[in-house]
Amino acid sequence: MDRLTPVVFNDAWGSHVAIASLQGRSIPAAEPESELWMGAHESGPAGTDRPEGSDLAAVVAADPARELGAACVERHGERLPFLLKVLAPGRAISIQAHPSAEQARTLRESTGDAVYVDDSAKPELLLAIAPFEVFVGMRDAEEVAAIATRLDVPALSRAVEGARGADDPAHAVLAAVLATPAAEVAAFTREVVVGCVRLSEDDDEIGSAAAAVVAVAEEHPDDIGLVVLLLMHHRVLRPGEYIDVAAGVLHSYVRGLGIEVLANSDNVVRAGLTSKEVNVPELLRIVDPSADGVAGRGVALAEGVESYPSASDRFLLHRVVPGRELPGGAGPRLVFCLRGDVRLGSARGELRLGDVESAFLPADEGAVHLEGRGEVYVVTVPGL
Incomplete structure (x- = not known):
């Protein structure tokens, strides 16, 4: 098990209060803080406590089969297939849509990295931990x-x-x-x-x-x-409500605080509310006006474990009550303690997590039991 040191991003649309408040730092923060990344994405890999000081992207790259498991590598390649974030917009994020894997792959065959930089879809799921205002899907x-x-x-x-x-x-x-x-x-x-x-x-x-x-x-x-x-549906997600956003769904997150899990991809096309590149022809090619975000609440998976269903094959988010075994023991997992004091225990050792702390569990960690008190979320690869 690896304790993670998350990465804070300072985009202009971020909040001066939300992430700093969660972490118990002084508010307002000197700079806007938009996202807290816990994962192995190359643009902001979380740090680990391994002796060599490797970040999580380097840890996974050094031995994908061990860290991710053979089944995960076979299905999704040699990168951690998901990224976990705390998302904290203080102002509206760009209106955007993500391509399907086929759309990205087809365009890259003729344009290289000019529009998309990988062959993956970028589905995402947003779980509100405070009221979260969104525009998702088209009327x-x-x-x-x-x-x-x-x-x-x-x-x-x-x-x-x-x-x-x-x-x-x-x-x-x-x-x-x-x-x-x-x-x-x-x-x-x-x-x-x-x-x-x-x-x-x-x-x-x-x-x-x-x-x-x-x-x-x-x-x-x-x-x-x-x-x-x-032209879009306006919603305010209440704490505990989530929305699953698949390829082709037009969306813009306005303001709030939430946990977001998404495929480890950078493929995005924007249409407005941004200083970044806007690509209207490509957005019109990939957007699906009939596709909407799927909203709901967690459903019981087992006693003390609820999941937030997603159409993605890259990730599944769970909320786990202490006193239970964590799901997903045959693949890589990310564990996030939003608040509380918990202990992760396996045959190989233990790790304590407090408020806004997280850990990476490699595929060979085996069964992990959760003890203590707190609000804990786990990301797994579906079917593993």
Whole structure:
């Protein structure tokens, strides 16, 4: 078992309070803190307490068969197939979608690393540990038309009317909005925001979504992404609720605090609310307007163990009550103690974890029992 030293990222959209507060550091933090990574991703591998001082990416690379297990290597290659994070946006993250493995692989055959840097999908699951506001999945054409009528913004109404009769009207509206000439974007978005200020007074789901768009406009003025948000479902996840986001699902995480687990991939395409590269043609190629995030709560897997179902074959997140054996003993595992004081014990040794501490369990660790008190999450490879 390896105690991990996680990596804090300081993206501009991060919170000055959330991660520092979890870790018991002074708040506000000097810089915005967006993510706390616990994994073996090469862009921010967690440290380990091995004598040679290797980070987790180096540990796995040195002996993939031992650390991951032969079955995991055969299925997913010689990298840890998942990454565990604490995600803490203080402002909206870019509107984005991820390709399927086939879409990424096909494009890389002709463009190399120009758009995608690996052949993997990047499914992700977000579990709220504090209220978490998101826009995930696209509304159908009828919902968008109803919103356009209530907003009464001519440019949006024209986009909706122009999409009538298209094979996929929701996709056609998205394409029309994203095709807005640069010289017209500011006026279009300002009209939409004015309309959203008015709609935000309405006591319904559209009113709540409109209020959220107005708040995002404070952070991203004159961004075409503000219009795109209105084409998407708005949700606030309560603590204990999760959403599973598969390939092709349009999404933007607005603000909150959560645990995120995702495939160990960097494949992402953005459409707005970002200073990073936007690739509208590729986003329109991979986005699936009919695909939505799957929301829910954990389901009992065994006594004292609940899981958060995902469509991904790369990861499965569990919550485990102390006094139980950890699931997934035939593959690699990441263990995260959100709060508490727990002990991990196996035939090979033991490790204590406190608040916001984590550990990597290699495939050959065997059975591991959890004792103590606390809120503990475990990531495993499905079927191992």
